Amino acid sequence: MAKKPAKGKGGSGGDDGPIVHLPLAFTAGEQGESTFKRADLIFENVPHNAGSYEIRVFLNNKKAHEGTKRTGRNGYAGRFRVFGHGGCFGAEGHCDTALAERMPAPDALTGRRHPLAPYTRMLTVTKPLQKLLEKKKGQLESLTLVPIAHAPLRAERGLLAGVADRLKVSLRTYR
């Protein structure tokens, strides 16, 4: 079963800056949802044209930030990293990301996608979600996405604006 994608809110203009909070309701007990064997968060529209970064995902923790410890107690569900292209190294128009976003499917003749078309990422969250649902009246209410820039040098890493608010997120469970 799949939940409808939620579009990011918050973003670089929000109160929490680049950190994004998404409503994503999932309740134990309704039609046996809590009996799933596997649960995946699907992230669509993931950009990879600029620098590398990671998205940390917290369940039901709207206070999560870049310094929050990645523990189950804090609702940490996992993270995924994006291996970025580091920006454009061509002349003007070489890396037209607007064009890339208009043609996310392969072209008919060569089968090639635009190399900068946003892609999809998947985060398996089976255990953290099951653990949350096992609590008394446990239910998933929100996701918090904390985007961290992966600059080449670790000392220069920190919150990254303009990424998490572009993501479309949905939850898939499997029996």
Add this chain to the structure above:
Amino acid sequence: MAVRQSIRGLERQTDGITLLRRAVGRMQSLSDDRGFDFFAALHGLALPQWCEHGTELFLPWHRAYLYYYELALQSRLAPGFVVQAPADPTIADVGLPWWDWTSEGSHADGIPESYDVAVVGGAQNPLAASTIGVGTSPLSHGVWSLPLFGAVRAQLPGAVTDSDPARTRRDPDVPGELPQASTIEDIVLQQNTFASFTMSVEQVHDDVHGWVGGSMSAVPTSAYDPIFWSHHCMIDRLWYLWQLSALGMDPPPQLLDRVLAPFPMTVRQTLDIATLNYDYAVEVIA
């Protein structure tokens, strides 16, 4: 046939790492289209960047890439991706070693020692870093113009050294942040479609690029770091193990005859590693 084995296994061989260093050092000294810079540039800068990421060609493209790199490593590659008799018989059977970043050793030490030590026998260790060539010779391929060095330093500060000539660099995270064996066994190898396996294994691949940091942290510079090749050998090995498993399957039919540019090879031709003349060893005891 090249027998690929783990870096740790190779380190236990008497001449294993010595031969690998000789082969990589030889490639780094070649400035034409059999050399290290040429291969690194096929993945990243200078333009064009041919690599496939975020598509279903990720695994076949990188298998073709490693195949021709390994032939060059063995001195079996002539210009135009043509296979020839080895120019140097002493390194004709060198195989790419894989870096098992899930192993206990990696989770204790991080970068394997043979790739980490800067100087060996009074010379720079060719497995620790590479020098990125500047286009000064008409025979030079896969090298950067001086303005390109400036652009890389501006857009990816820290990806290469500030020295002249520039060298690759690393800034690894703590070893415990490397991918866990349980992630591979319980998630990656349990995928039941080619598309989901590709996505799952590519995400772990992305994790390791970010973990190493420095040149490895971004597409344009990553293949200049010699550990790139052992990282991708591990990814290729995981695909091979998944292919052997009960869940493994071929890519969808519409992908099979796609050409993996710039290599003269199709997806179909990458599916059986025996036809590519290499294999993965569990253990080699000499």
